[in-house]
Amino acid sequence: MAETVLMKGNEVIGEAAIIAGCRYYFAYPITPQNEIPAYMALRLPRIGGTFLQAESELAAINMVFGASAAGARVMTSSASPGISLKQEGISYLSGAELPAVVVNMVRGGPGLGNIAGSQGDYFQATRGGGHGDYRTIVLAPASVQELADLTVEAFDLADQYRMVVVLLGDGYLGQMSESLKLPEPSGKEFDKSSWALTGASGRAPHIVYSLRLSPEPALEEVNLRLQAKYREIEKNEVRFDTYRSKDAEYLLVGFGTSARICKAAVNILRREGIKAGLFRPITLWPFPSLAIERAAGSIKKVLAVEMNAGQMLEDIRLALWTSTSSSRNVVIDFCGRTGGMIPDVDEIVERVRNYEK
Amino acid sequence: MYEGIIFAGFGGQGIILSGKLICIAAMREGKNVSHIPSYGAEMRGGTANCSVVISDEEIASPLIRQPSICVVMNKPSLFKFEESVQAGGLLIYNTSLIDLKPSRDDIRAVPVQANDLAQEEGNVRSANMIALGLLLRLKPELAALDSVISALDEAVSARNRSLNIINTKSLKRGFSLS
Amino acid sequence: MRNEDADVKLVYSMPESLVDRPNHYCPGCGHGIIHKLLTQAIDELEIREKTIFIAPVGCSVLAYFYIDVDGCEAAHGRAPAVATGLKRVHKDKVIISYQGDGDLLAIGTAETIHAANRGENITVIFVNNAIYGMTGGQMAPTSLASQKTKTSPYGRDPADVGQPIRACELLNTLEAPVFIERCAVNNVKNILKTRKAIKKVVQNQVLNIGYSFVEILSMCPTGWGMTPQRAVEWIDEAMIPYYPLGNFRKKESDHV
Incomplete structure (x- = not known):
């Protein structure tokens, strides 16, 4: 070890x-x-x-x-x-x-x-x-x-x-x-x-290339x-992680550093008795669309948290809005900061508390 | 236990080292740790700080907005971080370089003449160790003094390792303050 | 090889490393000649099985179809960087970067200079035909003053776009290159000199001597709007006066 x-x-x-x-x-x-x-x-x-x-x-x-x-x-x-x-x-x-x-x-x-x-x-x-x-x-x-x-x-x-x-x-x-x-x-x-x-010793030459001019469908075939x-x-190859999401009513979705902040927020919310959980994509492509759709099935609200203006948010929307299950109706909220700023744990907690009201 | 600590001061005061040192010591004691230094242009401007989390539990977020402990080694750092300390939190400030008192009364502010005491121990550069020793005295649950001393050789770069005798003395001196 | 009739000697055959297939080059183009000279050198040095040839973006992008060795395409201008990556992995292989003027002296200037400056043990064959052939005859960094092209329809104006760049002279300011020479393929005499230079730049790599560079003035009758005959004359009349032929650098290894 x-x-x-x-x-x-x-x-x-x-x-x-x-x-x-x-x-x-x-x-x-x-x-x-x-x-x-x-x-x-x-x-x-x-x-x-x-x-x-x-x-x-x-x-x-x-x-x-x-x-x-x-x-x-x-x-x-x-x-x-x-x-x-x-x-x-x-x-x-x-x-x-x-x-x-x-x-x-x-x-x-x-x-x-x-x-x-x-x-x-x-x-x-x-x-x-x-x-x-x-x-x-x-x-x-x-x-x-x-x-x-x-x-x-x-x-x-x-x-x-x-x-x-x-x-x-x-x-x-x-x-x-x-x-x-x-x-x-x-x-x-x-x-x-x-x-x-x-x-090319004892074999035909290998060629590493990306130009495929002809015949015409050659490039499309590739x-x-x-x-x-x-x-x-x-x-x-889809990889993701969940944290206290099983019985969650509010699902935070974040990756990388944002997910760490979300985790801290989940801990605080749970201590207050608010059923929050975290869904963390590990592969951003392929995006865990199916998993998030399943996780959102019994959720009241999804909150995407990112250090950007809402980019993964679009993949969450794609995953849920094209769903044939009840998760297509889940409300998706977003909390993000840009330009090197970080969403604040307290801000996320406050946002979720307000969902309860 | 869950403590979010900010060490702050001039570049060259060993700010990042203080953080690294306590992290290694706490890690060896089986605690969870994280350390994020300020970096890039901010560092070159002459100020340095690092955020350290030490926790019995898995560390959710390594980022600290409101530290429970703050160690400030110069005046600009006091101005920058005093406000952010959690109510009831601990602020250690270096009175060798800070000639005013913290204004808040809802935190515990502990002065230490770090540079002067370090000078007495043999080298002003170990002022950070005086402050760290004091911190270990006030918050023994973070890490044991011995753990920190035995982490010195790992944390200090080879070219500065000869200072570790004085660093050890300074840690002990800080730890003996009350 | 010997013919059965003892009186008949084989005086010429296609290089073994040159693939026998119709090529896509225009009549009077210099690439075919240069391909042949290169494959002759590969044959003579017996390195076909350990050569990796890098085809640039430009008319010779498909050159790997004509040369019977492992081939690698490179993005426009990046051949020296790709060559660096290949050579750093395969120090015992022969990496040949074959580049045109836009590739080597416009979009890839940085890669050209830095690979040369590092003294990468690679071979660079620079085909200078003073025009962008593949995209249809635009101005190159080596197009001559007053030369008319699709993008300099009134003639290249040095006051506006600068003088054409001389690659050999530029690289000759660097310490690391061991061999720098400019040749041409517009007549038999020049072709024979080019043949020697190409063999030299490849051989230097085989002997681990270092970065070796040959610039070859070559015809582009289509791009220049000339007959092939007129194109070979234009090299003598217009190009060579601005791009003098000759050797600029010849360092021999201590142990060779």
Whole structure:
């Protein structure tokens, strides 16, 4: 059993990536995730890996493209403005079906915004982010322990489905130190010999590409295959967590840091005898639509809590409003702060108390 | 037990270290801990603070809006955080650098001449340890003095580890105050 | 290989690494010549099975169909970054980044300079035809002053859009590159020199000597609105005076 250690979220991501077998990391500095490149710069050269500070986020994500095409486990990390720049590469990775782990420690936006933690990149992360019809698996950890566990899992998911997995944290999670037990490597192995670029020795050449000009349906065929893969992921990879939600009359819904705040609010409300519970999506894509629809069945009101202007809120609405069950009539309320501000526990508690009146 | 603590002061006063230290000690005693430092441009402006939660229960939210304990090592930090302390909460303030009294009467405000006492112990840089020692005296349920002392080598970076003898003395000195 | 008739010697055959299929290049285009020179070098150095070829965005985006090695597409301008990622994983493989002028000197300027500055042990083959061919003949960073293109219909005005950029001279200000040379493929003499230079930039990588760069002035009759014959002349008359041919850098490894 691993011992309990106190580590900072950003450094935990680096260590967990190394545990997962990642030996290649390319990135460009940006706050609030600079501890990740610093950690990798310290650790990777000592274990035969490669750390390279790229000349830009564009270069970094394309170095990731190259290393992934070569068959390696590879990661990059950034924060919101840098992730916007990486979207080009993420689209190409998706088109070429290359696995990669992209960490976004979200900060306040739009534009240069600020360096406080935010959840304003939910739309960008869950809708693909770049051009074209694609998705990325989006994992939303809510604690330092989960940052570690989900980082390891991200590499397996990326390799299993040959796609980009986004670890969507926020500035607070990255800066936060909590006690954790470092995870073990999963031990899963993935055979990349049918597509990785290793030199055409004793086999026909492999080509890693996303341009499909002809014949005409070629690109659509690829898109249909991608979509089929996405449906499979929606079926198999939905992850979520619930807290005191079984008999709840009011269901708070939040992910990441927001979910921590919600949990504190639930505890206070329960002490007052108000039946509040928490539903926490861990995969933001695939969104746990079915689970939330079920959880909302006997609920009086849903309150979405986010560090943005209401982005996950749209997925909750989609899940409930398209439902054929009674959950389609559940009232959905929203509490959010933007620009790096955090919804206050007391504000959430007060809001739910008012539902009782 | 559930305490939300804010340590605040100048950059260089060892504010973040105080938080880390008590977290490691409490963690070794089996408690749940979390630590969030101020970061980025705010740090470069010269002030530093960190939010620490120590709890017997799982920590729901690591963010603190109203600390139950606040340790302020300089005047700007007193101005910034005094108002936020919970009614009935504890405020430790460094009178070596703060020449006025906290204005609230619904909290317990405890003065400590941290810099002067640290100087007496051998190095003014261990003022944070004086304050931390006092905190451990006033709130023994957070962590034992011994746990904090044995966490020093883990929490203090290699280049400052030679100060740990003075840090230990300062922790004990703070702990001996009443 | 030897013909059965002892008096008849095989003096030419297609390079083994060049795929025998019709290509999509226009009549008079220089890419075909350069592909052949590159595959000859790959054959001669016996590295077909360990070469990874990066195709850029531009006319040569489909070049991996013509070269019988592992191939990788790169986003526009990002080939040196992709090459860096590949090379850092496969230090024993030969990574060849094949790029056009818009790719290398406009959208990918940062990647070009920084890969060169790091001294990545890769081979960069830069095809300079002074125009954007694939998108239909727009102005390139290397289009000449007063050159008319779709996006400089009155001729490139240096006062407005700057002078064309000279890649070799620019990279020659950096410490790390070990080989920098400019060649052309507009006549037999120049083609033979290009053949030598291409072999050199690939060989340098095989020998782990370091970042090697060759710029090749090449014809784009379609983009230039010229006959193929006129296009080869235009390289002599207009391009070479601004882009002088020759070697700019030649560092040999200590142990070679």
